Amino acid sequence: MLKLIGAVLVVLAGTMFGFAKASAYARRPRQIRQLIAAFQRLETEMTYGFTPLGEALLHISGQLEPQLAAMFRRAAEPLNAMTGVTAAESWREAVDACWKQTALSSNEREILSQLSFTLGTSDREDQAKHLRLAVDMLKAEEENARDEQRRYEKMWRSLGVLAGAFVVILMY
Amino acid sequence: MKPILSFLPATIRGMIDKLPGHTAAAVEELRIREARSLEIVAGGESRFVAPDGTLADDPRAGYKPTRDDCLKLIDLLTNHSLYTFEEELRRGYITVAGGHRVGLAGKTVLERGEVKHIRDVASFNIRIARELIGVGRPLLPAIWDEAAGNVHQTLIVSPPRQGKTTLVRDLARLASAGGDTGTAGMRAGLRVGIVDERSEIAACVKGVPTFDVGPRTDVLDGCPKAEGMMMMIRSMSPDVLVVDEIGRPEDAAALQEALHAGVRVVATAHGRGVEDVRERPVMRRLLEERMFSRIVELSRSRRGESRCIVWDASGRKMAELAQERRREPGMVPC
């Protein structure tokens, strides 16, 4: 009886692991989508609203998923608090700190840190240009991520169950 | 000194922090030039700041800010948002929180023959704004028009860095506050409108003045003077309009409009003296038309005492005031 309960638990754990992995694949395109939307809003804030960067980031963070919102907030805080940190440093620091919690891959991270070099340091046109470039790159990544989602989401789900069953059989 | 520290990159901030207290309190300008010595102007004297925070007369001894310092400085000065300062970059200066003005120079970018913005900013001149409450008090009786119960149309003339803006700010405060100012015939305060094109007079942050400009004062922040004066007259019905640094043809038209509306104007202009101002076509026309019934000439001697000479429209000397410059640390709240 005890053995049976253990077996059920092991299978359950395997299944959940598989589903967690699969959901990471589902989260990535969604988060990239949100990042794209966020950058487009940032562009609007910059070119039409003349909103200072710190405030703009804070505004945008209100409409994002918790993990991404945390990243934006973290980047905005030192800027609004006037701690003498530059925008680039603050943004990079935030990306480094919050990247682990998001489902984003190293490609997106690279795009984000590329953006940090120009964030806030040039005129509107240039900012818009860089943001658009980042958006374009993110769109390519999104396509990529969707493709991967299609391919690997199901795989991880079945793999989780199967791995759980495998372990149970080995131990039974 | 304190408020501008937060705008400086860490390297330079460390040096300024180490300055002796009395120098730090008297700092008027901080000049940062890429690859050239860090200069500081305190009490009218220019010195260079060495990396260890000591002052030197030898330019070679000063700390030489790097490119990185300059990039960080511009990032911090613009609140990490250079794109919100495009108009200011076109004009060559930005005003940061606290009313401190930062002049910029570097490589300009042209578009159709006009300066679009400054790209590689290599020179910064940070002018520290000071609030000297009461500095306008001795002057107020001289420009007070008892008959109208208002101030005269006043033009304040002086070279840069003599305290025009500080003076005009205090005049606005005094006129707005009213009460016991030692001026005959002054009753309740007046409605004052400040058109603060460069955000220097009131140093507004999000529309709210950070300097004390009086309880009955409205501030139009960042607005071109001519347009701003019209807007103020139409919308806020002020008794007195305060503007900084007039001199363009459209300013003259706006002044005329103000006069017709019965609004008194206190304005400032760059110039060594009245004669100097008369040389400039727009100003000459204004003076010839007797737009200003009081002209105040402001100057500062080497020893640091300031002098005010007040003329009326026909060139008669009305008053002469001299006062020790009140620059003791306790009087410098900024």
Place this chain on the structure above:
Amino acid sequence: MEIIQIVGLGFVVTVLTLVLKEHKPLFAFLLAAITGIGIFLFLLGKISAVIDVLENLAAQTNVNTMFLKTILKIIGIAYIAEFGAQIVRDSGLESVASKIELAGKVLIMVMAIPIISVIIETVVRLLPA
């Protein structure tokens, strides 16, 4: 009724093997092998009873234990060779299977040599010189 169990097991294993053969022939082979081992182990338990009886008989009739031992060894070799050959044959290696059988035969021969020599000696003694 152990035979029913064994037949049932055989059926089940056959079905499983057929399923596995499609994807993983290797596992099908191992499955067949382990089934063979299992059945053999089961049978050994039964055979040991028979052998006990034989031993008792031998002890009662005072037969030389050397003969009995040799015979049992020969039977053992025959079984093992048969088992191995069949498993190998299952996976299609006919030639290896026949070699195993050959080895079994030769080894049985070798085992049988002492007995044969005793028989021949006896026969020679019986013959008039």
Place this chain on the structure above:
Amino acid sequence: MNVDVNAIFQIAGIGIIIAMIHSVLKQMGKEDMAHWVTVIGFVVVLFMVVSLLDDLFKEIKTIFLFQ
């Protein structure tokens, strides 16, 4: 008898699951992973078979060869 039946089903189960994992991985284009999984499963099963074979031979030895 019981132990053997268990082992047989265990091996069959492992075989089936390994086959499924293999096909899933192969479908998603991860052939190398699929191969490794197969190898691991094979080693596990082989280990079981060999240990059982060892049992068998020991038994035969004790019964037929009086050791």
